[in-house]
Amino acid sequence: MQVAPQDRGKILADSIHSWWRDAGVDYLCQAEPTNWLADADEPRSMPKVPAAEILRSPLSTPLVASNPVWPDEFASFQKAIATDPSMPGNGYGPARAVPVGIAQADLMILTDFPESEDIIAGELGHGAVGKLLQAMLSACGYSIGEVHLAALAHSRPASGALPKQDANLLADFARHQIKIVQPKRMLLLGTAVSEILLGKELMEARSNLPEFNQDGRNLTAVATFHPRTLLARPILKAQAWKDLQRIVKRDIV
Helix, strand or coil: CCCCHHHHHHHHHHHCHHHHHHHHHHHHCCCCCCHHHHHHHCCCCCCCCCHHHHCCCCCCCCCCCCCCCCCCCHHHHHHHHHHCCCCCCCCCCCCECECEECCCCCEEEEECCCCHHHHHHCECCCHHHHHHHHHHHHHCCCCHHHEEEEECCCECCCCCCCCHHHHHHHHHHHHHHHHHHCCCEEEEEHHHHHHHHHCCCHHHHHHCCCCEEECCEEEEEEEECCHHHHHHCHHHHHHHHHHHHHHCCHHHC
């Protein structure tokens, strides 16, 4: 028997509270009623302010930035992420994990921040989360040489959540990354990316995601559960696979 969702939530909330708030939003809002959802209103079972509130509507109150100038060329931009601590999202920890992949990629994947294994390796895409992500991409017909994996922040917040006050700057930085990479399609992973980049809760973005407009270019964009969430809640893999159908290469269908 699987552990009941509400029991699993309590266990994980006790052990890794900050992370669980972030990951929990991915399935707290699922369309099908569950005991977990029923417990959401109980103060002792679930915090009153989930991650969706912490990161809500970042685009509605723009953060005033002092005209940041970021490199416009792919190699220079990647080098700046790797070496410049002043780049957005680079100052949450002493080390960072750089993006991996190519410019003009068939698919660009955007995550929130690196895993611990990514920080150790110095680049994104490692550990159990990276392994699951690679399996997801392979199932959709993509090899690692065809994609670009990047993050809203390339250092790892000690709190396990991106600071609310940085949301708009991180959104601008993500759009600049997309502009530099010029992908054909986008895969957005998890609640924080959906909230910060789109101003939408993940469940709304999954069910009704318009094409992503980048400097006049309309990109096919798909939002789905973060691999972290799928590892904690394997039952959601079927729903994630439905999301991924929108980016499956036609020649493997």
